Amino acid sequence: MSTEPAKDWAAKDWAAFQYEIYLNGMTGAVPRMPTDLTRLEEAAERRLGPGPVGYVAGSAGNGRTERANRAALDRWQIVPQMLRDVRRRDLSVEVLGTRLPAPLALAPVGVLSIMHPDAEPAAARAAAAQGVPFILSSASSTPMEQVAAAMGDGERWFQLYWAKDREVTRSFLQRARTAGFTALFVTLDTPLLAWRPRDLDQAYLPFLRGVGTANYFSDPAFQAGLAKPVHEDLNAAVLHFVQMFADPGKTWEDLAFLRENWDGPIVLKGILHPDDARRAADAGMDGVVVSNHGGRQVNGSIGAADALPGVVKAVGDRLDVLFDSGIRTGDDVFKALALGARTVLLGRPYAYGLGLDGQAGVEHVIRSLLAEFDLTLALSGHTSPGRLTPDALAALPQELL
Numbered sequence: 001m002s003t004e005p006a007k008d009w010a011a012k013d014w015a016a017f018q019y020e021i022y023l024n025g026m027t028g029a030v031p032r033m034p035t036d037l038t039r040l041e042e043a044a045e046r047r048l049g050p051g052p053v054g055y056v057a058g059s060a061g062n063g064r065t066e067r068a069n070r071a072a073l074d075r076w077q078i079v080p081q082m083l084r085d086v087r088r089r090d091l092s093v094e095v096l097g098t099r100l101p102a103p104l105a106l107a108p109v110g111v112l113s114i115m116h117p118d119a120e121p122a123a124a125r126a127a128a129a130q131g132v133p134f135i136l137s138s139a140s141s142t143p144m145e146q147v148a149a150a151m152g153d154g155e156r157w158f159q160l161y162w163a164k165d166r167e168v169t170r171s172f173l174q175r176a177r178t179a180g181f182t183a184l185f186v187t188l189d190t191p192l193l194a195w196r197p198r199d200l201d202q203a204y205l206p207f208l209r210g211v212g213t214a215n216y217f218s219d220p221a222f223q224a225g226l227a228k229p230v231h232e233d234l235n236a237a238v239l240h241f242v243q244m245f246a247d248p249g250k251t252w253e254d255l256a257f258l259r260e261n262w263d264g265p266i267v268l269k270g271i272l273h274p275d276d277a278r279r280a281a282d283a284g285m286d287g288v289v290v291s292n293h294g295g296r297q298v299n300g301s302i303g304a305a306d307a308l309p310g311v312v313k314a315v316g317d318r319l320d321v322l323f324d325s326g327i328r329t330g331d332d333v334f335k336a337l338a339l340g341a342r343t344v345l346l347g348r349p350y351a352y353g354l355g356l357d358g359q360a361g362v363e364h365v366i367r368s369l370l371a372e373f374d375l376t377l378a379l380s381g382h383t384s385p386g387r388l389t390p391d392a393l394a395a396l397p398q399e400l401l
């Protein structure tokens with residue numbers, strides 16, 4: 001584990017942003033985007049229309065799991081403590097052997113070009129500028145090598161959709177390593193795409209038009225499975241992508257293949273059951289992301305924050321437990337950390353930020369969330385995310401649920 005101190009600017013930046021936004025009050029200049037990140041979806045929809053925003057906002061079935069994600073966070077309340085000298089705060093955390101300036105990473109989100117033409121490179125630059133890791137999706141609109149170049153000296157984390165074709169997976173891992181990616185996030189909850197009525201009813205499925213296939217279409221192992229080059233038969237290439245990008249046949253035994261082909265940290269994304277968390281630890285994995293894919297896969301599944309304590313109890317001392325699904329505000333970050341997550345990932349809000357203002361929009365989202373989290377931490381009597389425990393929370397009284 002590295003013990004290097006947090007980058008100097010990191011903790012100060014969120015406080016600087018608090019002042020910058022606050023001092024607008026002297027001139028009356030309002031920010032270009034809402035500082036309440038729960039209002040971004042509505043703003044993005046006005047700008048971009050119902051197709052792309054519907055795809056990002058959408059979830060599985062009738063949205064029960066998305067609501068469960070909110071309910072699972074909302075059922076906890078923070079119990080602030082006073083007179084604890086909170087002038088000096090350090091938001092840094094250690095994750096996967098690396099010190100991060102704050103307990104936040106951008107979740108892998110595919111097809112970002114539907115939100116903005118600058119797509120993944122813009123999100124990657126924003127994340128690097130703020131010192132926050134960007135997890136690049138396998139289903140990105142831009143080939144991984146180009147996104148890696150945009151990441152500069154930021155953390156390079158890659159999310160793998162574990163393809164049916166071994167050679168494609170092997171090739172992705174090799175390319176990712178060559179491009180300088182260090183940690184691998186393997187998403188397990190999407191061996192099939194779920195029933196998503198909003199997309200079906202709008203017939204808006206971007207990858208069926210070839211969006212989000214850049215890593216595949218540029219891959220020699222993928223191309224080897226095509227009768228004609230991609231540009232000569234786009235539909236055949238898209239169908240080939242659809243039938244091989246995921247694999248419902250995988251089992252725990254297959255993890256050995258990834259270990260053999262990746263020498264950095266491996267994190268399993270989409271873990272909800274404590275037994276699965278134990279299997280991940282037994283298989284020598286370095287972390288898990290407690291996540292239900294933002295409610296986009298199993299309708300009726302457990303809210304992610306309701307699954308978090310069980311996973312932390314099962315494996316919190318054996319590997320790093322990360323969390324996503326439903327994080328929207330600073331107090332959500334606080335609650336997830338108090339329940340035992342080491343870091344949270346943010347999904348939809350940064351995609352909306354990208355849609356509204358490109359790289360600057362993503363930076364606005366990161367800075368707003370961390371500024372709010374820093375204030376929540378301080379006002380609740382705490383100075384460091386690593387020291388939060390469930391004692392900082394109380395369960396909402398049953399009659400108010």
Ligand SMILES: Cc1cc2nc3c(=O)[nH]c(=O)nc-3n(C[C@H](O)[C@H](O)[C@H](O)COP(=O)(O)O)c2cc1C
Nearest residue numbers: 056107108109110137187293294325326346347348
């Ligand atoms: C439009 C969209 C595309 C996504 N694409 C991927 C993906 O390619 N790989 C992946 O592991 N997760 C993907 N996810 C899931 C996110 O990584 C993350 O788990 C989820 O968005 C977190 O929930 P939140 O949006 O409530 O923050 C996607 C989510 C959205 C909204």
Ligand SMILES: O=C(O)C(=O)c1ccccc1
Nearest residue numbers: 110111139190207212296
């Ligand atoms: O939409 C998603 O949630 C997702 O994970 C995905 C899968 C394939 C292509 C693009 C996005």
